[in-house]
Amino acid sequence: MPGQVDGRVALVTGGGSGIGRATAIRFAAEGARVVVADIVLEAGEETAQLIRNAGGEAQFTHVDVTDDVSVQSAIDLTVNEYGRLDCAHNNAGILGPVAEMTEYRREDYDRVIDVNVTGVWLCMQAELRQMLTQDPPEGGHSIVNTASIAGLVGSPTIPAYSVSKHAVVGMTNSAARSYGTRGIRVNSVCPAIIETPLAEPLFEHAESEERMRMRQAVGRFGQADEVASVVVWLSSADASFVTGTPMRVDGGALA
Ligand SMILES: NC(=O)c1ccc[n+]([C@@H]2O[C@H](COP(=O)([O-])OP(=O)(O)OC[C@H]3O[C@@H](n4cnc5c(N)ncnc54)[C@H](O)[C@@H]3O)[C@@H](O)[C@H]2O)c1
Numbered sequence: 001m002p003g004q005v006d007g008r009v010a011l012v013t014g015g016g017s018g019i020g021r022a023t024a025i026r027f028a029a030e031g032a033r034v035v036v037a038d039i040v041l042e043a044g045e046e047t048a049q050l051i052r053n054a055g056g057e058a059q060f061t062h063v064d065v066t067d068d069v070s071v072q073s074a075i076d077l078t079v080n081e082y083g084r085l086d087c088a089h090n091n092a093g094i095l096g097p098v099a100e101m102t103e104y105r106r107e108d109y110d111r112v113i114d115v116n117v118t119g120v121w122l123c124m125q126a127e128l129r130q131m132l133t134q135d136p137p138e139g140g141h142s143i144v145n146t147a148s149i150a151g152l153v154g155s156p157t158i159p160a161y162s163v164s165k166h167a168v169v170g171m172t173n174s175a176a177r178s179y180g181t182r183g184i185r186v187n188s189v190c191p192a193i194i195e196t197p198l199a200e201p202l203f204e205h206a207e208s209e210e211r212m213r214m215r216q217a218v219g220r221f222g223q224a225d226e227v228a229s230v231v232v233w234l235s236s237a238d239a240s241f242v243t244g245t246p247m248r249v250d251g252g253a254l255a
Pocket residue numbers: 013014015016017018019020037038039040043063064065066091092093094095115119146147148149190191192193194195196197198199
């Protein structure tokens with residue numbers, strides 16, 4: 001049976017860990033050729049190796065999403081290696097300190113905005129420019145940006161992160177409106193707490209892990225693959241009429 005994204009070429013940033021690794025693996029399992037991009041070499045290489053060991057096709061490329069030259073080289077590598085770019089998952093991100101707004105240091109705020117906002121912006125720009133040169137695949141090219149439920153509602157303990165994820169939802173919707181008639185769909189995913197290394201500081205500061213768990217209607221935290229499956233679906237022809245959607249993947253946290 002053909003995979004959901006058979007023959008497509010996918011780029012995943014932050015592919016060395018957590019949600020990005022799960023998406024890269026799932027893209028490959030569903031038939032895509034995958035470029036895994038991450039700032040941490042060993043972790044990104046490991047994801048690509050895991051995919052190849054399972055019989056899939058993947059390459060690693062080093063990227064710092066805050067650097068436009070580095071981002072452009074990741075796109076160039078993708079096109080040189082596989083001829084085109086059909087699907088992008090702009091997912092690299094950081095949490096920043098867990099602290100109230102009044103306690104936040106300027107340099108920490110700047111770093112969160114740099115990686116989570118400017119990083120996604122630079123990736124989208126380079127990806128859109130490449131996609132505009134290509135004939136769209138069935139259902140259109142797809143860009144999926146990882147936002148968060150903190151991009152839909154305020155978050156008292158991670159305010160800069162919340163600012164950054166609101167910006168991701170906003171730039172996703174703007175791009176969806178600009179490029180919808182040109183064969184490119186742009187969506188965001190908004191996960192609640194997913195058990196990855198990024199979420200660990202949230203537990204250290206939490207009053208009670210049980211209370212955090214029960215904020216989700218399903219009474220548990222999410223797993224990276226539960227976000228990956230939504231990203232791959234959004235990238236497939238099955239989601240051909242879905243664009244500009246901040247898709248909650250939150251176990252009912254905001255229900
Ligand atoms: N885990 C959660 O609870 C949760 C919830 C909502 C949204 N998110 C978002 O999901 C995305 C993935 O996070 P995760 O939970 O898998 O975390 P993670 O820490 O496991 O993975 C993040 C990856 O991004 C990479 N990265 C960081 N800065 C980078 C840079 N400048 N350039 C390139 N790569 C860089 C890291 O090396 C790492 O491999 C993030 O955008 C995060 O904000 C996570």
